[in-house]
Amino acid sequence: MSMQGKFSGLLKNWVSVAGIFLGATALTTGTVLLIIDASRENLSPYFGILIYLVVPGFLAGSGLLVVLGMLWTRRRMHRQGYVPRLPVIDLSDRRTLSRIAFLGLLLSVFFIVSTLATYRMYHFTESVPFCGMICHQAMNPEYTAFQQSPHANTSCTECHIGPGAKWFVKAKISGLYQVYSVLFNKYHRPIETPVENLRPAKETCLACHWPTKFFGAVLRTWTYYRTDEKNSPWTITMLLNIGGGNPAHGPIRGIHWHMEGVNTIDYVATDRKRLVIPWVRVTDQAGKVTVYRTTDDKTKISDGQAATLPQRRMDCIDCHNRPTHQYRAPNEVLDMALSSGRIDSSLPSVKAQTAKVLAAKYKTQAEALTAIDRELRATYAGDPRVEATIREVQSIYSANFFPEMNVRWTEYPNHVGHKITPGCFRCHDDKHVSESGKRISKECKTCHTILAQGPGKDLPAFTSSGLDFQHPEDVGEDWKTERCDTCHTGSP
Numbered sequence: 001m002s003m004q005g006k007f008s009g010l011l012k013n014w015v016s017v018a019g020i021f022l023g024a025t026a027l028t029t030g031t032v033l034l035i036i037d038a039s040r041e042n043l044s045p046y047f048g049i050l051i052y053l054v055v056p057g058f059l060a061g062s063g064l065l066v067v068l069g070m071l072w073t074r075r076r077m078h079r080q081g082y083v084p085r086l087p088v089i090d091l092s093d094r095r096t097l098s099r100i101a102f103l104g105l106l107l108s109v110f111f112i113v114s115t116l117a118t119y120r121m122y123h124f125t126e127s128v129p130f131c132g133m134i135c136h137q138a139m140n141p142e143y144t145a146f147q148q149s150p151h152a153n154t155s156c157t158e159c160h161i162g163p164g165a166k167w168f169v170k171a172k173i174s175g176l177y178q179v180y181s182v183l184f185n186k187y188h189r190p191i192e193t194p195v196e197n198l199r200p201a202k203e204t205c206l207a208c209h210w211p212t213k214f215f216g217a218v219l220r221t222w223t224y225y226r227t228d229e230k231n232s233p234w235t236i237t238m239l240l241n242i243g244g245g246n247p248a249h250g251p252i253r254g255i256h257w258h259m260e261g262v263n264t265i266d267y268v269a270t271d272r273k274r275l276v277i278p279w280v281r282v283t284d285q286a287g288k289v290t291v292y293r294t295t296d297d298k299t300k301i302s303d304g305q306a307a308t309l310p311q312r313r314m315d316c317i318d319c320h321n322r323p324t325h326q327y328r329a330p331n332e333v334l335d336m337a338l339s340s341g342r343i344d345s346s347l348p349s350v351k352a353q354t355a356k357v358l359a360a361k362y363k364t365q366a367e368a369l370t371a372i373d374r375e376l377r378a379t380y381a382g383d384p385r386v387e388a389t390i391r392e393v394q395s396i397y398s399a400n401f402f403p404e405m406n407v408r409w410t411e412y413p414n415h416v417g418h419k420i421t422p423g424c425f426r427c428h429d430d431k432h433v434s435e436s437g438k439r440i441s442k443e444c445k446t447c448h449t450i451l452a453q454g455p456g457k458d459l460p461a462f463t464s465s466g467l468d469f470q471h472p473e474d475v476g477e478d479w480k481t482e483r484c485d486t487c488h489t490g491s492p
């Protein structure tokens, strides 16, 4: 014998009732928060977490409770011989009609609210604070560096996701894994680079920078402070031969010569960081192929080995791998602070002393800041300029060193340039030779024209013909034969 019970009877259990209460509370709270959110421009990331992660979590949880409770009651009723009756819809019944109307109203409110919420949630998970602050510790270095970079006014997603649904979904899936690795402390410190699944540069960088826009040369000046007692300045001014990428303006030359679509370059690297490049293939616009192989005995590989290793097609990131997350070396950042006067260059040996405290290893930022204060105070005891120096060095430290994440300049070598990293000299070392004997040139004038150089801060005379490089310290011919980064590491 089977007895019939009302469908709604399934809801009569504590679990479902608790679920309904929870759901109603979450819905009301969510709606109120959503209204607050819609009326404000800059929402705090924590507010965002609450409204777009916690509230939906509770809503989903409450739904689950309701269903679980119903299943549980159904099993119990089954055991007692009841069969719940499905609700009968009788449109001629006024009560049913008004119930349907009420349900319809409720659903449309729910629909509007959830559409609005989804839209705001999309924006929230794409925002810089979401990326930079949710995983505060893990992303702190990138977030801090980003805020001081030329890209501070763009957003993380413009380089890391870009337009289109496919990459959006990819990013959210890998994002889930990232949330997991942060929650369970599984992430690598420092975060490993190169980022394997970075979206190809032509789909991100090129949205804002067109190769046809580059032309000519840019003027750059470096003022260095030596590690002697007088912190002697040495200045170099040069034109960097950026070159153009617009065939309409004549043949493509200069630094932006290696760009996909202009000249296609594929290379093989034998290390994860892509610092050792023994094999390079160029396909020019006419389709002519030239392969350059290193003649260096230590890094040389055979064609057979080259064929089995993954090939990478060169794009913007193979030079601009640090367009926005730059962790500067002590020497670089101190030279900037000294030349702008933020550190007084008349303090004896201040370059060497400050570089030493910056480069030392610490466990936490807090420990470093205390040590910087202590060390410099001891070195310059009684000098009134010490306070300002300490403050500047501490601020340099906080912006470029993240010991909790093991982040410092040595972990993320910048490929633009060649003084303290292999950079351009990974290929341009005069040791990569083609079958016809052509070399990837190390000739200084290929890439830049020195206009002025020498001791002092402000150099007068400019030469238009270009000067031969003069190495500030006598190291014989070594600066010509060795890579600069064999001696220059970025710190004393």
Ligand code: HEC
Pocket: 128, 131, 132, 139, 142, 143, 146, 151, 154, 155, 156, 157, 158, 159, 160, 191, 192, 193, 194, 195, 196, 198, 317, 320, 321, 322, 323, 324, 325, 412
């Ligand atoms: C101008 C483009 C650009 C912007 C904007 C940008 N990134 Fe990056 N980011 C990169 C590139 C390029 C790399 C990696 C290069 C590589 O593979 O070596 C990178 C690497 C990273 C890495 C890996 C570790 C590292 O330091 O290289 C993290 C984490 C990261 N970005 C997070 C962020 C966050 C968070 C934001 C926003 C606050 C952001 N990025 C904004 C271009 C960008």
Ligand code: HEC
Pocket: 150, 151, 154, 155, 158, 159, 201, 204, 205, 206, 207, 208, 209, 316, 317, 320, 323
């Ligand atoms: C959303 C737009 C946008 C995207 C995407 C973007 N950039 Fe930029 N980039 C800018 C802006 C804005 C500047 C600052 C221009 C200025 O200072 O004149 C800039 C400046 C630069 C500079 C000059 C930096 C300097 O020190 O003066 C380089 C190099 C650069 N971007 C490379 C890249 C690379 C590589 C990518 C891709 C990973 C990229 N950008 C993606 C907008 C963008």
Ligand code: HEC
Pocket: 201, 205, 206, 209, 210, 211, 218, 220, 240, 242, 255, 256, 258, 259, 314, 315, 316, 317, 318, 319, 320, 416, 417
């Ligand atoms: C072979 C290495 C290399 C490649 C590949 C490369 N660049 Fe550059 N780019 C440079 C160098 C070097 C500079 C000059 C850096 C400086 O000013 O210190 C530069 C300068 C720039 C600038 C600043 C220009 C200015 O007028 O100040 C932008 C923007 C830029 N590159 C974007 C890109 C984009 C986008 C791509 C990819 C399509 C790209 N670069 C590919 C090496 C490269």
Ligand code: HEC
Pocket: 241, 252, 253, 254, 255, 256, 257, 258, 265, 267, 277, 280, 282, 292, 314, 318, 319, 415, 416, 417, 423, 424, 425, 426, 427, 428, 438, 439, 440, 441, 446, 447
């Ligand atoms: C993956 C290897 C590779 C890297 C890394 C690389 N280049 Fe090149 N570069 C080449 C090759 C190959 C050529 C063509 C050599 C030839 O045929 O003369 C070339 C040519 C050039 C030229 C001459 C273009 C012309 O006008 O004909 C310049 C300038 C240049 N590179 C600058 C740079 C700079 C600056 C960097 C670093 C930011 C750099 N390259 C990094 C491989 C590389």
Ligand code: HEC
Pocket: 222, 236, 240, 416, 417, 418, 419, 420, 424, 425, 428, 441, 442, 443, 444, 445, 446, 447, 448, 469, 479, 480
């Ligand atoms: C393949 C191109 C290329 C060649 C060859 C080259 N350079 Fe450079 N050099 C660069 C680029 C690009 C920069 C700019 C780096 C930056 O913007 O930070 C640079 C920067 C420099 C600087 C300033 C460095 C700094 O970061 O403080 C000096 C000094 C210099 N080059 C000297 C030389 C000398 C000497 C030679 C010849 C032995 C040489 N370069 C050959 C591309 C090249």
Ligand code: HEC
Pocket: 224, 225, 226, 227, 228, 234, 331, 419, 471, 472, 473, 475, 478, 479, 480, 482, 483, 484, 485, 486, 487, 488
């Ligand atoms: C054999 C080692 C060695 C090589 C190789 C070398 N240098 Fe140096 N360089 C030195 C020494 C030592 C000093 C003096 C440092 C000081 O006074 O603090 C110096 C100083 C300099 C300075 C002045 C300021 C400073 O301390 O940064 C510049 C600029 C410089 N070198 C550029 C280069 C460039 C560019 C290359 C590669 C083309 C190069 N050097 C290769 C050893 C070397």
